[in-house]
Amino acid sequence: MEQVAVAKTNGCKRKHDIYTTNHLKSSSSENNDDNSSELYYTEEESDDDDPTGFGLYGKITTAQLREALEESIPATESLDTTTTELERLLYKHYEDHIVYLESTETIETSGFPYIIMFHSFKKYASQLCHYTDMLFQSAIHYGGDICFAVTDFENYEAVLHYRPGNEAYWKRYKKLGFNKHRWPDVYAVDTDHRIYQLVGPLNEVTLKQFSLKLMNGELFKSEPLPEDDEDGFVRVCVAENFEQLVLKSDIDILLVLYGEKCPCSFALMPILEEVGNLLQDEDIIIVKMNAEANYLPLQYYAWYYPTIYYIRRNNKTNLVEYCGCTRTVQDIITFIARHSTDDLLDFNRHGKPRYD
Incomplete structure (x- = not known):
């Protein structure tokens, strides 16, 4: 029997390969009596056998199979019951190319390096689309080797185990409130949880260059070990x-x-x-x-x-x-x-x- 729905997870990516069931609908339109359209039946099989995998036994009609298929295919718009509005927005515009992070757990378990963009995405994502669009361009090119994510400034410590600036800096930030013109902070995190911040102008070109350097291991550079200098001051x-x-x-x-x-x-x-x-x-x-x-x-x-x-x-x-x-x-x-x-x-x- 033809497989109609497959859900795969590859590393940090979630891909839904959903094959349409139009062939079933068209076949049912040709035969108005769905209950008489027998798709599976054999006298030798016992009633306990379920070759469809949908909990259907014995004589199976088109209507029964179509109902089982509709229940089995994931609803891409809702994703799951715990999905937030931001995650829905990201999936709608960028599918699985950009994810939302709230902690470091995903980074530590995925086995992939990350490019993470910090701003006020949870509340103001629609006003920050020009930044996520930049990130999306890099994700298209390097998404097979790097995970791309966005998160909020408030998640610095949860995601990076680090928060830039001092308390006065954060009090000033909260007092000034949201500013869509403020550049996001962008960080690269490799599989050893080494962190490197993108410094300088932020645009599609610099983001792609930054992603390429992360992928090639060029961000975490070192000069050769010096000769023994323990006797020096x-x-x-x-x-x-x-x-x-x-x-x-x-x-x-x-x-x-x-x-x-x-x-x-x-x-x-x-x-x-x-x-x-x-x-x-x-x-x-x-x-x-x-x-x-x-x-x-x-x-x-x-x-x-x-x-x-x-x-x-x-x-x-x-x-x-x-x-x-x-x-x-x-x-x-x-x-x-x-x-x-x-x-x-x-x-x-x-x-x-x-x-x-």
Whole structure:
């Protein structure tokens, strides 16, 4: 008997291959007496046999089979009883190319990388269609290898385990309310849950380039591991040894993120060497990293160069950023002394030398 409905799930995608039953309707129109149109009957089969798979036994009429088929074919408009209005809208316009996320569980279990667009989609999806249309163009090209999703700003922590900005930033956002002209935030998440934010202009071209880089593994780049530099005053960090050198360190870290072509970064390098020399007996490591050439976890991003963070050994997620107007040797030592986990041996908390 011809199969009339097939539902497939492939990775993160949901595809409904529904074959129409017009041939049944046309056959019934040719025969006005549906009850006399016998589609299956055999004397040898027992009444318990069900070759149709629809719970029909013995003599089967066209009307019976058509009713069973209509009940078995999923209603694409309603999808299921738990589907939200936003999901219905996404399916109506983009089918299974764009999904809505509310947590990280889907990402962790799908086995696919994701491109996720954050805005106020749940309430204002119809006013943000120009952004979902951009995402749809990338989904058409790369949907076989990447899942494309939208979600709301309020789901940052649930989806990414991260929320940008501080409390003042979010209070201001809520006070200002919805703004359809504000660009969405777009992130790539790979199968190892490494997260990379799209920075710069947002349009169809940049989204496609961003998707292609994710697919080819070009977003999470690293310079080659440096030669052994443990005897130097400033350690060199790359993406490949960032976890071991910074995240797993059992002493405090002064992390300097620089740009290779940034003149301020270039001027800072000899100052760091001198600071490292003066603090060589302290339980502190000074680390520098070319942030333009190496992937960094999202919370360590450098939005300008040089960016200086102090990272305490017992609190790796609470970064203290250096915000001083000048970056002299004394300025940096004072910053370190003020925020170090333990008192320095040679400097007090104000960065002044101790005179025992």
